[in-house]
Amino acid sequence: MPNRTQKTTIRDVAVSAGVSHQTVSRVINNDKRVSPATWQKVEAAIAKLGYRPNAIARGMALGRSHTFACLSPNLTDYTFASIIEGAAKEAYLHGYSLMIASAPNDDTFTVMIDELVTSGRTEGLIVLNPYADGRHARIPASVPTVFVGTRPREGAIDSVALADEAAGQLATEHLLGLGHQRIALLTGPMEEDCSQDRQVGYCSRLQAAGLKMDASLVRAGDWSAPSGYTAVKHWLEQKIDFTAIFAQNDRMAIGAIHALQEAGLRVPQDVSVVGLDDMPLASYFDPPLTTLRQDTFGIGVAATRLLVQAVENPGAPRQHLSMPVELVVRGSTQRHAE
Amino acid sequence: MPNRTQKTTIRDVAVSAGVSHQTVSRVINNDKRVSPATWQKVEAAIAKLGYRPNAIARGMALGRSHTFACLSPNLTDYTFASIIEGAAKEAYLHGYSLMIASAPNDDTFTVMIDELVTSGRTEGLIVLNPYADGRHARIPASVPTVFVGTRPREGAIDSVALADEAAGQLATEHLLGLGHQRIALLTGPMEEDCSQDRQVGYCSRLQAAGLKMDASLVRAGDWSAPSGYTAVKHWLEQKIDFTAIFAQNDRMAIGAIHALQEAGLRVPQDVSVVGLDDMPLASYFDPPLTTLRQDTFGIGVAATRLLVQAVENPGAPRQHLSMPVELVVRGSTQRHAE
DNA sequence: TGCTACTATGTTACCGGTAACATCGTTAGG
DNA sequence: CCTAACGATGTTACCGGTAACATAGTAGCA
Numbered sequence: 001m002p003n004r005t006q007k008t009t010i011r012d013v014a015v016s017a018g019v020s021h022q023t024v025s026r027v028i029n030n031d032k033r034v035s036p037a038t039w040q041k042v043e044a045a046i047a048k049l050g051y052r053p054n055a056i057a058r059g060m061a062l063g064r065s066h067t068f069a070c071l072s073p074n075l076t077d078y079t080f081a082s083i084i085e086g087a088a089k090e091a092y093l094h095g096y097s098l099m100i101a102s103a104p105n106d107d108t109f110t111v112m113i114d115e116l117v118t119s120g121r122t123e124g125l126i127v128l129n130p131y132a133d134g135r136h137a138r139i140p141a142s143v144p145t146v147f148v149g150t151r152p153r154e155g156a157i158d159s160v161a162l163a164d165e166a167a168g169q170l171a172t173e174h175l176l177g178l179g180h181q182r183i184a185l186l187t188g189p190m191e192e193d194c195s196q197d198r199q200v201g202y203c204s205r206l207q208a209a210g211l212k213m214d215a216s217l218v219r220a221g222d223w224s225a226p227s228g229y230t231a232v233k234h235w236l237e238q239k240i241d242f243t244a245i246f247a248q249n250d251r252m253a254i255g256a257i258h259a260l261q262e263a264g265l266r267v268p269q270d271v272s273v274v275g276l277d278d279m280p281l282a283s284y285f286d287p288p289l290t291t292l293r294q295d296t297f298g299i300g301v302a303a304t305r306l307l308v309q310a311v312e313n314p315g316a317p318r319q320h321l322s323m324p325v326e327l328v329v330r331g332s333t334q335r336h337a338e
Numbered sequence: 339m340p341n342r343t344q345k346t347t348i349r350d351v352a353v354s355a356g357v358s359h360q361t362v363s364r365v366i367n368n369d370k371r372v373s374p375a376t377w378q379k380v381e382a383a384i385a386k387l388g389y390r391p392n393a394i395a396r397g398m399a400l401g402r403s404h405t406f407a408c409l410s411p412n413l414t415d416y417t418f419a420s421i422i423e424g425a426a427k428e429a430y431l432h433g434y435s436l437m438i439a440s441a442p443n444d445d446t447f448t449v450m451i452d453e454l455v456t457s458g459r460t461e462g463l464i465v466l467n468p469y470a471d472g473r474h475a476r477i478p479a480s481v482p483t484v485f486v487g488t489r490p491r492e493g494a495i496d497s498v499a500l501a502d503e504a505a506g507q508l509a510t511e512h513l514l515g516l517g518h519q520r521i522a523l524l525t526g527p528m529e530e531d532c533s534q535d536r537q538v539g540y541c542s543r544l545q546a547a548g549l550k551m552d553a554s555l556v557r558a559g560d561w562s563a564p565s566g567y568t569a570v571k572h573w574l575e576q577k578i579d580f581t582a583i584f585a586q587n588d589r590m591a592i593g594a595i596h597a598l599q600e601a602g603l604r605v606p607q608d609v610s611v612v613g614l615d616d617m618p619l620a621s622y623f624d625p626p627l628t629t630l631r632q633d634t635f636g637i638g639v640a641a642t643r644l645l646v647q648a649v650e651n652p653g654a655p656r657q658h659l660s661m662p663v664e665l666v667v668r669g670s671t672q673r674h675a676e
Numbered sequence: 677t678g679c680t681a682c683t684a685t686g687t688t689a690c691c692g693g694t695a696a697c698a699t700c701g702t703t704a705g706g
Numbered sequence: 707c708c709t710a711a712c713g714a715t716g717t718t719a720c721c722g723g724t725a726a727c728a729t730a731g732t733a734g735c736a
Contacts, residue, residue: 007458007692009691009692009693010692010693010694011692011693019715019716020715020716020717021692021693021716022694022695022715022716022717023714023715023716025693025694025695026714026715028693029694033713033714033715034714034715035713035714035715038714038715052452052456052457052458053457053692053693054457054458054691054692054693055457055458055459055693056394056397056398056403056458056459056691056692056693057398057458057691057692057693057694057721058692058693058694059394059693059721060394060395060398060691060692060693060694060721060722060723061692061693061694061695061720061721062693062694062695062721063721065394067437067459074423075413075419075420075422075423075426076416076419076420076423076618078414078416081413081414081419082413082414084413084438085412085413085414085440088413088438088439088440089440092439092449092450092453097437097439097453097454097459098437098438098439099405099435099436099437099438100422100426100436100437100438101426101430101435101436102423102426102427111430112430114390115430115435116435118390119390119391119392119393120345120390120392120393120394120395120722121393121394121405121435225618225619225622251618251619254619254622255622258622280414280563280589281563281589281592281619284563284592284593284596284623285622285623285624286623286624345722347721347722347723348722348723348724349722349723357685357686358685358686358687359686359722359723360685360686360687360724360725361684361685361686363723363724363725364684364685367724371683371684371685372684372685373683373684373685376684376685391722391723392721392722392723393723394721394722394723395691395721395722395723395724396722396723396724397691397723398691398692398693398721398722398723398724399690399691399722399723399724399725400691400723400724400725401691458692
């Protein structure tokens with residue numbers, strides 16, 4: 001195991017093996033048109049010198065960087081982090097590296113695009129929550145891109161999203177099935193597709209149950225716990241009547257529960273609460289949170305697969321994936337009394 | 339704004355501006371030895387063609403990729419995610435991109451090193467929790483590296499860590515100050531420096547208070563909530579007596595509280611619990627968690643700064659940073675009754 | 677005025693790979 | 707036995723930048 005401090009090149013190996021650098025190139029690319037004897041000599045030289053092909057040079061010659069970038073509003077929200085983890089794992093499996101950047105707003109986003117895409121560093125892009133702001137419009141048309149968290153749209157961009165409408169239906173159904181009729185809805189920012197679609201699911205189930213939508217029972221948050229807290233505070237102050245809440249994510253659900261408890265209401269005895277995400281410690285809150293589980297890791301994996309296909313097979317038609325959700329019943333919901 | 343589909347090169351610009359490609363190179367590198375008139379012609383051509391320098395080619399010519407990699411056991415633990423976010427932000431500020439990979443074990447880690455470092459893709463490495471397993475030994479000596487979460491060691495590697503010993507002291511002091519004398523300690527895996535150092539801080543404060551260490555009051559977890567739960571279960575089954583717990587991270591603290599409550603013990607009336615991290619929803623648990631806040635984002639920033647220095651100034655001596663912690667008192671601790 | 681020194685710009689080579697084509701020796705078929 | 711075809715290997719050019727050196731023109735000074 002030689003202690004290579006400085007880089008060995010393909011030509012060093014060639015000299016050492018007594019062949020041309022091209023023959024070495026053939027060996028490392030598994031090109032069979034090399035005789036077994038030569039092959040062995042080359043392999044021996046590679047081992048002796050501890051040679052490793054330089055990915056940058058290869059990328060240069062091939063015009064391919066074998067690198068993707070994933071742009072996320074942030075890296076710390078569990079949902080994003082987990083999608084990124086799935087994307088990274090799958091990328092490496094396919095021989096790609098993954099660069100990451102968080103872009104809280106679309107100006108930063110534009111800078112990142114320039115840094116990562118226009119500069120030729122990456123050959124594909126995964127964008128989480130592209131409709132959180134105007135960032136979806138800042139993506140060069142020429143770069144293969146997968147959107148995560150959007151419903152299918154026109155244009156040459158793949159997408160992966162939760163089955164948001166089904167999720168909205170499932171949560172609403174669960175609460176309706178428990179006898180709740182006044183179900184408040186706590187949405188994410190209404191610019192985002194998932195907020196809209198989850199609401200559509202909610203509405204459709206209410207209608208199917210013969211209930212009329214009550215606009216005063218719907219409020220938008222920003223996915224954070226405090227925004228859930230604030231929304232519930234508002235409802236309570238307005239003396240709006242409800243027996244259940246469907247929060248479109250777990251953090252807002254937690255904030256909502258906090259506000260309820262602070263007001264002396266018991267969860268689930270007085271108000272049932274359903275979240276969405278099944279974040280890691282969801283079962284450790286008081287009460288343990290009933291929620292919808294989404295396979296965020298799987299979403300990341302799926303996004304990368306789409307991107308690999310888009311990069312390696314540009315002619316193929318764009319795809320739009322919808323990932324299932326699953327209801328996890330814990331302690332924050334119960335049958336409506338009376 | 340031309341709709342560049344295919345890449346414009348420096349020579350295209352040169353032709354368009356009627357100069358040599360080298361002159362274009364000078365302009366984009368802000369080399370002043372170009373006359374104002376020529377400079378303008380070049381800039382005009384760049385704008386007209388929408389030219390952007392290719393980072394790969396530049397990296398190739400310079401032998402520098404301007405890319406770092408961050409290797410973490412996973413991306414979803416808030417602590418890691420937040421460090422990575424800090425590292426990424428700071429990296430872009432200095433003109434570097436950041437690749438990420440999660441490596442749950444040291445075999446994966448070795449593969450990643452090969453993929454990212456040996457291949458020449460990255461010129462610097464940030465390794466989170468290098469002593470979680472044998473991964474610290476798998477890093478080529480030639481690549482500038484910063485360890486996060488280790489105490490300073492011999493060798494040519496920078497490090498950033500929490501002031502773990504001080505953190506252990508602070509938590510213990512807080513509980514001692516509340517009159518607790520039988521303080522249980524829930525550590526992370528003992529292979530990790532931070533577990534050891536936090537314990538050292540704990541011990542030193544107990545001794546300073548004239549209390550003797552009781553080995554039965556110390557158990558190791560794996561940072562997860564269930565491991566905290568299990569440890570407390572064990573203590574309770576063994577009828578071991580304690581009035582407070584210092585859990586070395588928040589998740590274990592949450593698990594511990596869960597076990598206590600399940601056994602009918604009240605937190606903080608019967609047992610006080612201190613965590614460490616101040617993870618996002620720490621204040622939303624029941625009771626709100628008293629904990630030590632660490633500036634994980636700042637740790638990531640600091641790590642990147644060290645790495646930039648190490649890369650750009652290889653001769654300089656290695657540095658070891660220690661980041662402060664801060665006590666956040668909430669509802670999970672109170673004065674020991676009687 | 678002639679020569680040096682400096683400024684602005686061009687030319688060539690190189691980074692470390694790969695592609696395309698060239699060459700040479702051997703084997704198979706007419 | 708001659709030659710086409712093929713297999714193994716080498717040579718050259720190129721990817722898109724940068725460095726090093728070369729050159730031409732101009733200004734400064736004896």
